[in-house]
Amino acid sequence: MATSVLVLGAGFGGMELATVLSDELDEAEVTLIDKGDSFVFGYSKLDVMFGREPAAAVKLPYAEFTKPGVTPLREEVTQIDPEAKRVVTDSGEHEGDHLVVALGADYDFDATPGLAEVDSEFYSVAGAEKMAAAIPEFSQGRAVIGVCGAPFKCPPAPSEAALLLNDDLISRGVRDDCEITFLMPLPSPVPPSPETSEALLAEFADRDIHFVPGARIA
Numbered sequence: 001m002a003t004s005v006l007v008l009g010a011g012f013g014g015m016e017l018a019t020v021l022s023d024e025l026d027e028a029e030v031t032l033i034d035k036g037d038s039f040v041f042g043y044s045k046l047d048v049m050f051g052r053e054p055a056a057a058v059k060l061p062y063a064e065f066t067k068p069g070v071t072p073l074r075e076e077v078t079q080i081d082p083e084a085k086r087v088v089t090d091s092g093e094h095e096g097d098h099l100v101v102a103l104g105a106d107y108d109f110d111a112t113p114g115l116a117e118v119d120s121e122f123y124s125v126a127g128a129e130k131m132a133a134a135i136p137e138f139s140q141g142r143a144v145i146g147v148c149g150a151p152f153k154c155p156p157a158p159s160e161a162a163l164l165l166n167d168d169l170i171s172r173g174v175r176d177d178c179e180i181t182f183l184m185p186l187p188s189p190v191p192p193s194p195e196t197s198e199a200l201l202a203e204f205a206d207r208d209i210h211f212v213p214g215a216r217i218a
């Protein structure tokens with residue numbers, strides 16, 4: 001009998017595991033459960049934010065994910081029994097010989113007072129879409145790109161946003177009318193990679209992007 005594997009979450013982790021199991025096992029019976037209808041690469045949110053792609057173009061529907069032995073289900077996981085390897089979803093119950101939890105990390109917008117009201121983040125697709133509407137309206141004044149706490153997903157992404165904003169303002173001929181400040185709670189842009197951090201700091205200096213290390217938005 002084929003071994004059954006329940007994979008909860010079809011983000012990077014769940015999709016990669018389901019793919020490897022399908023490729024490596026002769027008989028895989030993988031159930032891949034996600035509450036969403038499509039996969040989005042994290043970096044695509046920057047493309048959406050700067051109007052390079054519409055959100056619809058970066059959503060990769062799970063329905064088109066056809067790997068032998070993998071059944072994608074659109075359901076929301078509401079309970080996990082790790083010992084019985086059983087999960088409850090909004091549509092029913094599932095059991096497997098193996099259970100893998102790959103549900104990612106949620107954002108805690110309420111942890112930073114005012115953040116929800118400011119409504120200007122690019123870490124969700126919906127947020128990136130709102131930024132795509134707001135950025136073309138910004139043509140003078142001060143822009144602050146800030147990180148509200150650590151650890152956070154994708155340490156290079158805020159640096160990418162600062163550099164792309166710089167490019168965007170130049171392309172619209174308004175860079176001289178705008179300031180870009182980048183606040184980071186960590187001591188450097190990408191602490192695990194000192195070389196990357198050094199290269200980024202040089203690029204920020206070249207582009208007049210004001211980098212403030214060790215500053216967490218409260």
Ligand SMILES: Cc1cc2nc3c(=O)[nH]c(=O)nc-3n(C[C@H](O)[C@H](O)[C@H](O)COP(=O)(O)OP(=O)(O)OC[C@H]3O[C@@H](n4cnc5c(N)ncnc54)[C@H](O)[C@@H]3O)c2cc1C
Nearest residue numbers: 009010011012013034035042043076077103104123154157
């Ligand atoms: C702006 C940005 C840029 C990035 N750029 C890069 C990059 O260039 N390179 C890189 O390697 N990484 C990048 N990342 C980081 C990368 O996206 C994350 O590290 C990665 O998504 C984490 O994978 P994961 O599988 O752990 O979680 P996720 O990808 O978050 O997946 C979790 C999945 O679980 C689902 N889920 C959650 N709760 C439930 C529930 N109760 N029921 C059912 N389903 C549920 C979610 O819908 C989601 O699909 C970026 C991230 C961001 C935000």
